[in-house]
């Protein structure tokens with residue numbers, strides 16, 4: 789299974805979207821702490837949650 793993680797250089801944040809919520813185009817990048825698969829899924833959950841919060845803020 790392959791899931792790409794993207795990085796916004798403007799905000800210095802990771803996201804799962806090709807375009808960050810700030811409108812900046814992101815680049816594919818794996819977080820430096822990336823190692824085992826279960827940690828990877830934690831990252832996914834974290835970022836999903838953050839995207840949720842962003843939706844609520846607006």
Ligand SMILES: [Zn+2]
Pocket residue numbers: 796797798799800801808809810811812
């Ligand atoms: Zn951004």
